[in-house]
Amino acid sequence: MSDPDVTTVVVNWNTVGLLDECLASILAATPPGVANDVVVVDNGSTDGSLEHLAAAWPHVRVLANPENVGFCRANNRAIRATRSPYLLLVNTDARLPVGGIDALLRYFEEDDRAAVVGPRLVYGDGAFQRWTAGRLPAAGSMAVYLFGLDRVGPRALRRRGLYLGADTRQPFRPAWVSSAVMAVRRAALDEIGLLDERIFVYMDDVDLCARAGAAGWHVWYAADVTATHFMGSSSRRATGRASPEALRALNRWYVRRHGRAAGLALRATELAGFTARAVLHGVAALGGRPGSRSQAAAHATHLRLALERIDA
Template sequence: MDLSIILLNYKSRGLLRQCLRGILRAPPHATYEIIVVDNASGDGTPAMVAREFPDVRCIASSVNTGFGPGNNIGIRASRGRYVLVMNPDVVVLGDALEELVSYMDLHPDIGICGPQLVNPDGSIQYSCYRFPTPMIPMYRRTPLGNFAFARRAVGDYLMRDWDHRDEREVDWLLGACIVLRRSMLDAIGLFDEQFFLYFEDTDLCRRAWEAGHRVVYNPSVHLVHYHKRESAGSFMQIFTNKVTRVHIASGIKYFQKYWGKPLPRVHGS
């Protein structure tokens, strides 16, 4: 088996249907499997998959385990040399899947590869980043981000200082659509399950670099991503908005995990 496509679903049945149709319209020439993990959506997703996509395996979790743990369920059940972790709000374009497999075959030193993600209007999304500093979650989630010093820090974090149409090594890639080399996962482990949501992709890429595996952004392959990031709100969101609380809590766990440890590569090198 060459490629295992893991789709983690949580209350996104319509987007999942669109995603699966896109994959099946443009499947890779390589051998592949599709595994859907339904994270206790309660919206009839397993029945829909069984009815409309009988060749797709669907694993129904009885609880919402979070992003990393949910994807780990699919990864453990998969067989491919490469694992494509992809959100259900991503739509495959052209020969993207075949191109990703071929690219990984040509570059055996790459452990993680991410394609270019674009918005439905064709504009480029920022999907590769420098390793964050401790204040980045606060800058992105609260009005602190309106200050000039914070905007500069976030711009550096988002790598706005280079053309995102160029291929290059990056610190980490957004987990919405990444290809993982199986042999790398066997060596460094899967997503760290202490992160319910956010920072699990940052952590995985950091561990990849630490083990000598390259992390590369490849904009020659692009897919549509329908996700829209939430805007920063008031400081009260720390207390009233669950997503904000989870983001900041995951950031605290990440920096506790790596406190005092050197970065595996020079920022932005």
């Protein structure tokens, strides 16, 4: 039996309500003639996910972990258990468009150094999701993001922030793309290694793309392909609404990669940026601007997180 053309990996942890639409979108996005080995890795779910998969999706391969081993270890288990030349990582809260798989794989055909490809992501209502791609974390990219220079600054700064400053339909090569939907060339993983299993969740995509770029591989933002990523709640669109664990993971990864001195410089930038944001939203809240009070509180939380000790 020949190897499949692509393996699609879905990591599930107590999201049984998302599985049907996710898997249906993967099947609908698989073009005729393409053998897609769909693998669900379950991280010790207790919500009936395994029973539902067995009853509703008997042809989908399921790898069951007895406990939640994290995003990276779960994906790596599926990668090691499969042999296709291309991999597609899809979150349970993501939906692929019809024709999306073929469009993503085309980047590998057109660029033999393409290692990672990520599509443009939108929320459920179609609004652009700027957390899709960006530059590697550093004091400079963090400052551009925190002070809004990627959105209101000179054109030269629009792509120099931690996240995308503006929507675009023109494909380009950023430093990283989101693993909410991520296509990967297996040959690149054979060279640079799998996902870093020291990372439980968050920063897995940045780390993988950084290692790929350092080894001379290319990362592509496929802006001509649009997938939907719900992210659990539309409130996460608001600046400062990302999980506190995301900031902790970023700082931990940065210190591990660049050392504690560089980590202090990054956190100094975070302190300045989150302080400025908390003050501005606090003033706006006093003026009665809707949503400003919760924004100020969110930035104050991140300000406290920037002061935490980092255990790399």
